[in-house]
Amino acid sequence: MAELTDLTVAEAAAKIAAGEISADEYGDAWRAAAAADELNAYLWTAEHGGEGEPDWTGAGESAPEGEGESTPYGANPPAPADSGPLAGVPIAIKDIFTTQGIPTTAGSRILEGYRPPYTATAVNKLTAAGALVLGKTNMDEFAMGSSNENSGYGPVLNPWDRGRVPGGSSGGSAAAVAGGLAPAALGTDTGGSIRQPASLCGIVGLKPTYGAISRFGMIAFASSLDQCGPLTRDVTDAALLLGVMQGKDPRDSTSVGIEGGIELPSREDLAGLRFGVPRELGEAALDPGVRAVFEATVARIEELGGEIAEIALPNAEHGISAYYVIAPAEASSNLARYDGVRYGKRAGGDGDLIEMYEATRSEYFGAEVKRRIMLGTYALSSGYYDAYYGQAQKVRTRISQDFGAAFGEVDFVITPTSPSVAFGLGEKTADPMSMYLNDFFTVPMSLAGIPAIAIPAGLAAPEGAGADAPKLPVGFQIAAPAFAEQKLLEAAHALEGALGFAAAVGDDAPWKGGSRG
Amino acid sequence: MAELEAVIGLEIHVQLATRTKMFCGCELSFGDEPNVHTCPICLAHPGVLPVPNEEAIRFALKIGMALGCEIAPRSIFHRKNYFYPDNPKAYQISQYDVPICGEGKLGDIRITRAHLEEDAAKTVHVGSSGRIAGSSASLVDFNRAGTPLVEIVTEPDLRGAAEAAEWARLLRETVRQLGVSDVNMEEGSLRVDANVSVRPAGSTELGTKTELKNMNSFRFLQRGIEAELERQRDIIGAGGTVEQETLHFDPTSGDLTSLRSKEEAHDYRYFPEPDLVAIAPTETMLEEARASLPELPAERMARYESELGLDEAQARLLAGDPEGAEYFEAVVAAVGDAAGPRVVANWVTGDLTAALRASDDAERPEAQPLADLIAAVVAKQVSHAGGKQVLAILVADRDADVAEVIEREGLAQMGGDDGELAGIVAAAIEGDPAAAEQIRSGNGKAIGAIVGVVMRETKGRADGGEVNRLIREQLGL
Numbered sequence: 001m002a003e004l005t006d007l008t009v010a011e012a013a014a015k016i017a018a019g020e021i022s023a024d025e026y027g028d029a030w031r032a033a034a035a036a037d038e039l040n041a042y043l044w045t046a047e048h049g050g051e052g053e054p055d056w057t058g059a060g061e062s063a064p065e066g067e068g069e070s071t072p073y074g075a076n077p078p079a080p081a082d083s084g085p086l087a088g089v090p091i092a093i094k095d096i097f098t099t100q101g102i103p104t105t106a107g108s109r110i111l112e113g114y115r116p117p118y119t120a121t122a123v124n125k126l127t128a129a130g131a132l133v134l135g136k137t138n139m140d141e142f143a144m145g146s147s148n149e150n151s152g153y154g155p156v157l158n159p160w161d162r163g164r165v166p167g168g169s170s171g172g173s174a175a176a177v178a179g180g181l182a183p184a185a186l187g188t189d190t191g192g193s194i195r196q197p198a199s200l201c202g203i204v205g206l207k208p209t210y211g212a213i214s215r216f217g218m219i220a221f222a223s224s225l226d227q228c229g230p231l232t233r234d235v236t237d238a239a240l241l242l243g244v245m246q247g248k249d250p251r252d253s254t255s256v257g258i259e260g261g262i263e264l265p266s267r268e269d270l271a272g273l274r275f276g277v278p279r280e281l282g283e284a285a286l287d288p289g290v291r292a293v294f295e296a297t298v299a300r301i302e303e304l305g306g307e308i309a310e311i312a313l314p315n316a317e318h319g320i321s322a323y324y325v326i327a328p329a330e331a332s333s334n335l336a337r338y339d340g341v342r343y344g345k346r347a348g349g350d351g352d353l354i355e356m357y358e359a360t361r362s363e364y365f366g367a368e369v370k371r372r373i374m375l376g377t378y379a380l381s382s383g384y385y386d387a388y389y390g391q392a393q394k395v396r397t398r399i400s401q402d403f404g405a406a407f408g409e410v411d412f413v414i415t416p417t418s419p420s421v422a423f424g425l426g427e428k429t430a431d432p433m434s435m436y437l438n439d440f441f442t443v444p445m446s447l448a449g450i451p452a453i454a455i456p457a458g459l460a461a462p463e464g465a466g467a468d469a470p471k472l473p474v475g476f477q478i479a480a481p482a483f484a485e486q487k488l489l490e491a492a493h494a495l496e497g498a499l500g501f502a503a504a505v506g507d508d509a510p511w512k513g514g515s516r517g
Numbered sequence: 518m519a520e521l522e523a524v525i526g527l528e529i530h531v532q533l534a535t536r537t538k539m540f541c542g543c544e545l546s547f548g549d550e551p552n553v554h555t556c557p558i559c560l561a562h563p564g565v566l567p568v569p570n571e572e573a574i575r576f577a578l579k580i581g582m583a584l585g586c587e588i589a590p591r592s593i594f595h596r597k598n599y600f601y602p603d604n605p606k607a608y609q610i611s612q613y614d615v616p617i618c619g620e621g622k623l624g625d626i627r628i629t630r631a632h633l634e635e636d637a638a639k640t641v642h643v644g645s646s647g648r649i650a651g652s653s654a655s656l657v658d659f660n661r662a663g664t665p666l667v668e669i670v671t672e673p674d675l676r677g678a679a680e681a682a683e684w685a686r687l688l689r690e691t692v693r694q695l696g697v698s699d700v701n702m703e704e705g706s707l708r709v710d711a712n713v714s715v716r717p718a719g720s721t722e723l724g725t726k727t728e729l730k731n732m733n734s735f736r737f738l739q740r741g742i743e744a745e746l747e748r749q750r751d752i753i754g755a756g757g758t759v760e761q762e763t764l765h766f767d768p769t770s771g772d773l774t775s776l777r778s779k780e781e782a783h784d785y786r787y788f789p790e791p792d793l794v795a796i797a798p799t800e801t802m803l804e805e806a807r808a809s810l811p812e813l814p815a816e817r818m819a820r821y822e823s824e825l826g827l828d829e830a831q832a833r834l835l836a837g838d839p840e841g842a843e844y845f846e847a848v849v850a851a852v853g854d855a856a857g858p859r860v861v862a863n864w865v866t867g868d869l870t871a872a873l874r875a876s877d878d879a880e881r882p883e884a885q886p887l888a889d890l891i892a893a894v895v896a897k898q899v900s901h902a903g904g905k906q907v908l909a910i911l912v913a914d915r916d917a918d919v920a921e922v923i924e925r926e927g928l929a930q931m932g933g934d935d936g937e938l939a940g941i942v943a944a945a946i947e948g949d950p951a952a953a954e955q956i957r958s959g960n961g962k963a964i965g966a967i968v969g970v971v972m973r974e975t976k977g978r979a980d981g982g983e984v985n986r987l988i989r990e991q992l993g994l
Contacts, residue, residue: 114563118557330791333788380786
């Protein structure tokens with residue numbers, strides 16, 4: 001029999017429900033895997049408590065205050081339901097989601113030791129469906145980054161090559177799933193933070209429509225862009241998790257849910273579907289290996305009966321500029337609450353108030369977070385608002401309109417997920433601009449609020465490496481109109497089957513222990 | 518130099534008396550133990566989101582309609598960013614360029630806007646002064662954090678301190694009658710700031726304004742504005758210029774101290790609140806708000822003046838007290854053609870108020886007995902003074918029969934026909950020849966002494982006019 005950890009979430013849940021495997025053994029296998037994390041993917045992991053329940057104390061942590069108490073936000077700790085579509089399945093949670101009584105830092109030193117008094121809606125929905133919290137995953141501080149090197153707790157290593165980054169900001173979640181440390185993980189995506197690390201780690205990452213899943217309990221980076229989504233081994237698992245988590249939440253005014261819910265995808269062909277390739281892609285800066293995989297994937301779509309058309313996204317090239325005004329502007333406001341007054345770290349408490357604010361924020365925020373707070377504060381300043389924030393919002397509207405026009409002609413827009421394969425640790429840290437360009441293909445969908453999925457499409461050698469250099473995963477992005485997740489998942493499922501990435505990689509896959517450490 | 522005219526606008530914060538806070542489910546409170554009405558949302562824990570209080574939106578619509586404001590079909594919330602421990606998110610959720618209520622008018626004063634926002638927490642500075650300067654520590658009580666507020670802003674239409682205080686009273690009464698706020702200035706559920714400037718009379722340009730804070734009664738509001746107007750007139754009179762600043766008024770000393778100058782003004786970096794969607798009141802919500810509006814003081818006042826012929830002071834007095842006004846209208850109806858509304862208003866606002874004040878147990882009589890009494894006085898069946906005695910009995914015995922009381926107490930007015938009154942008058946003239954002589958020689962005022970004697974003798978049963986007539990008749994005038 002195959003290893004328990006080789007099963008996808010859907011397979012395992014079905015076997016647990018049918019009594020073919022024990023939830024306890026399955027959970028133990030994952031807890032053991034998570035405990036053996038060598039990638040720095042986890043910031044906190046559950047241990048087995050012996051009663052089929054995880055021990056919430058975590059490594060070296062004392063029991064949370066108020067444990068076992070029921071609160072208006074649910075039980076503490078979030079207790080998994082006995083039955084449900086995810087009964088017995090442990091899931092890794094990006095450390096940006098609040099988990100009552102369990103340390104939650106959003107990758108920042110400023111929240112070191114913080115134990116939230118409530119649990120995020122998305123996590124509550126998972127546990128209500130029977131899932132368990134396996135651990136909290138490392139991330140770029142407050143989700144600001146594309147390499148996970150901005151974590152206050154050290155970088156995460158890419159399981160395909162430990163000298164390389166896993167992408168970010170959901171790098172811990174991506175590395176945990178790709179590295180065989182979790183069957184599935186939650187991430188958040190503001191400008192590509194699910195899709196890009198999924199791409200760099202060779203797994204599936206789905207950013208749903210803005211509003212599909214509640215943001216309550218998701219620590220805010222850029223509120224008008226942040227969206228929660230799954231990182232999984234395959235498209236079916238992404239659909240399973242999305243189906244459980246989506247829905248309108250009375251605690252999030254901007255949530256709407258997906259009408260009709262989500263079913264597991266079954267489609268195996270693409271007949272009658274039209275895929276739009278942005279005309280602008282031809283001139284985009286793209287690694288040759290990535291371009292080759294993209295072109296091969298386009299050919300595969302045609303083999304499956306899909307039709308390829310050229311579309312125009314004339315404003316997409318301004319996406320990064322607009323994004324790096326809007327997201328930091330919102331972040332400058334969202335992160336202002338970390339002032340040392342009520343929770344988290346405090347420094348310089350002996351002097352006056354302003355000194356305490358400054359000392360706390362100077363000492364415990366990382367460089368990238370500070371950079372974005374300054375950018376955002378400037379962009380919102382009196383006299384500059386119209387030139388920056390106002391202008392960026394206009395670009396955002398144009399990009400939305402571009403997509404609207406494109407979806408008048410095609411069902412989906414397709415692009416590579418990331419312009420390159422995973423890059424080396426430290427390779428781009430000195431040059432924020434080149435780091436920001438990692439999100440070139442993912443940011444436009446975030447600005448438009450539309451769903452997009454990244455699926456692994458093949459392998460390519462890093463640019464400049466020799467022909468026989470070890471190859472790394474390349475992602476393929478499919479975007480759909482708002483709330484067309486079901487259609488998107490069906491298409492991705494069909495393409496995934498035809499590409500057969502997991503089968504092609506076989507035992508070389510890191511989740512099978514094939515890491516090239 | 519031309520006289521310097523006062524130009525005043527007000528900014529009024531009204532705490533709404535909703536059950537829960539503006540963006541979370543915590544109960545509103547006043548005077549409770551600190552920090553008991555808090556939750557992760559109003560303490561701004563990481564990851565929380567605001568959800569607007571529907572009742573607060575309904576209350577804001579009522580205020581807007583009562584002030585004749587245009588209601589925005591879609592209004593949005595903005596974030597107002599600033600660091601202070603009483604502001605846990607480090608931004609206040611407020612409204613900026615698209616408030617829920619636009620232009621309106623109350624009385625003669627134009628309303629610029631009225632918008633929804635949340636209140637800050639309360640900071641208590643430990644130390645002798647109670648102010649931050651010189652304190653050893655500051656404590657924060659988050660019970661108030663997130664309490665719904667409506668901020669009402671007027672145009673600079675007020676021309677004096679007394680006028681400003683008078684108008685603020687009208688606003689308070691209007692809001693109070695809507696039942697949406699306690700409007701208690703001492704407890705801070707109504708807070709009035711004033712923007713004050715002066716300019717040469719007749720000019721249409723605005724002078725540099727200062728903002729006055731911390732006036733927690735109408736009296737202090739008036740005194741604060743008076744003090745600031747004097748300060749500004751002195752500055753300009755001495756050839757100086759007024760600096761734009763925010764001032765704190767100390768009601769005990771009457772001092773104005775600067776809180777911050779223009780240079781120190783915050784840049785609030787307003788931007789649309791991305792966590793909230795637009796407020797788009799439905800037709801039903803608007804209709805419900807409209808239907809729930811009582812007749813408001815300004816309208817009632819206008820109606821009393823134009824339809825019932827009351828003078829302005831009476832109309833204002835009655836309109837400011839909805840219960841009293843209802844009562845007044847019931848008496849007007851009960852009295853029918855026997856007396857005019859002005860006479861009824863005089864009784865209700867004058868003699869009745871005095872009679873009610875005279876005893877703790879006193880209650881308003883039923884409308885009919887008071888109407889009967891007024892009719893009896895008008896018909897001269899009982900004198901005005903006798904009527905007051907009847908009223909003293911009515912406020913203790915609400916539905917006493919007026920005719921019976923008059924009879925029982927022997928208060929039936931003495932006519933001029935039976936000779937009794939003429940006799941008493943003759944005796945009084947005889948008793949004070951000096952006064953009689955003065956009256957004869959043209960000193961009309963001297964008549965009061967003799968009238969007083971007659972009234973005392975008749976225990977108020979005599980009609981004053983009739984007594985006057987008899988005195989003059991008997992003196993041959």
